[in-house]
Amino acid sequence: MQRRTFLQLGTLGLSAVGLSSFRGKKAVTKPIVISTWDAGLEANKAAWQVLRSGGRALDAVEQGVMVTEASQNCCVGLGANPDRDGFVTLDACIMDEAFNCGSVAFLERIKHPISVARRVMEKTPHVMLVGSGAQQFAVAEGFALEDGKLSKDAQKSYDNWLKKSEYKPIINIERTQLGHGPFAPEKLDTGEWNHDTIGMVAMDANGNLSGSCTTSGQGFKMRGRLGDSPIIGAGLFVDNEVGAATATGQGEDVIRICGAHSVVEFMRQGLHPEAACKKAVERIIKIKGTKAQAIQVGFIAINKKGEYGGYCIQKGFNYAVCYADDKNILVDGKYML
Numbered sequence: 153m154q155r156r157t158f159l160q161l162g163t164l165g166l167s168a169v170g171l172s173s174f175r176g177k178k179a180v181t182k183p184i185v186i187s188t189w190d191a192g193l194e195a196n197k198a199a200w201q202v203l204r205s206g207g208r209a210l211d212a213v214e215q216g217v218m219v220t221e222a223s224q225n226c227c228v229g230l231g232a233n234p235d236r237d238g239f240v241t242l243d244a245c246i247m248d249e250a251f252n253c254g255s256v257a258f259l260e261r262i263k264h265p266i267s268v269a270r271r272v273m274e275k276t277p278h279v280m281l282v283g284s285g286a287q288q289f290a291v292a293e294g295f296a297l298e299d300g301k302l303s304k305d306a307q308k309s310y311d312n313w314l315k316k317s318e319y320k321p322i323i324n325i326e327r328t329q330l331g332h333g334p335f336a337p338e339k340l341d342t343g344e345w346n347h348d349t350i351g352m353v354a355m356d357a358n359g360n361l362s363g364s365c366t367t368s369g370q371g372f373k374m375r376g377r378l379g380d381s382p383i384i385g386a387g388l389f390v391d392n393e394v395g396a397a398t399a400t401g402q403g404e405d406v407i408r409i410c411g412a413h414s415v416v417e418f419m420r421q422g423l424h425p426e427a428a429c430k431k432a433v434e435r436i437i438k439i440k441g442t443k444a445q446a447i448q449v450g451f452i453a454i455n456k457k458g459e460y461g462g463y464c465i466q467k468g469f470n471y472a473v474c475y476a477d478d479k480n481i482l483v484d485g486k487y488m489l
């Protein structure tokens with residue numbers, strides 16, 4: 153397709169037809185959006201609506217993960233796992249193509265932490281707000297203060313957890329993977345799900361990158377515990393000249409290696425997104441030694457060519473990739489152990 157024709161199609165809001173634009177001879181897959189775990193399929197659909205009509209990647213990654221945050225039937229947001237004291241505390245961050253970034257952590261009773269993170273980015277001179285300060289800012293910005301009650305399923309799971317009150321991260325268990333909702337509700341009784349995150353990175357039709365990451369953190373965590381997800385450079389990093397990456401899994405081990413930033417730096421050195429994710433996973437495994445068998449971490453990334461990839465420690469991680477109206481697919485992450 154001639155570049156001019158593609159641009160015309162783009163102007164008509166038909167950019168989805170032109171999956172690739174051409175820079176010289178090199179095909180660039182754009183727009184494109186990818187996100188962690190199978191909840192990403194629904195989130196990608198919302199992001200794609202923004203991207204296909206020529207919208208900004210930043211809007212796409214915000215609106216995409218808002219779907220997951222709002223779903224009581226999913227793994228992120230106020231419907232998710234509480235901490236060990238019984239309160240849901242949420243962490244989120246967002247980053248655009250110009251190194252603007254915003255983050256909230258330990259935020260309670262607010263439905264869309266990702267949007268509060270965006271307001272932090274756009275309306276304050278800061279990058280991070282936490283706890284009651286973040287909540288105060290959210291309310292001042294017009295976000296509703298929800299009642300803070302646990303969802304029915306989370307209450308059930310918490311009650312079950314309280315029987316032993318044992319904090320033990322369990323690898324690979326996403327609430328959706330256990331068939332939350334209509335699929336296998338009895339599994340919820342086990343209380344065996346504890347990773348509750350969606351990370352999303354996208355490139356828009358203009359070739360700009362952005363990313364978002366939002367979580368309730370690990371289930372039954374210590375009160376006040378933060379993982380990687382709200383930390384720019386750990387749970388999410390975007391460099392518009394190179395690529396974007398996000399992480400999920402055992403947050404402490406992602407923080408240790410500045411995970412998402414490392415993946416982007418590996419792409420800067422010329423590695424394909426999948427190879428870059430793999431190298432970050434290798435780094436964690438090297439540090440953890442045999443203890444790596446007890447944890448899960450997954451990275452996903454895209455580069456400026458619209459190439460994508462993901463890699464994880466253990467079998468069981470997947471991510472959703474969308475680059476056309478009819479191409480929203482779930483990919484099994486390659487794994488090392």
Ligand code: ASP
Binds near residue numbers: 378401
């Ligand atoms: N990375 C998140 C955290 O450590 C958890 C997850 O991805 O499920 O808080």
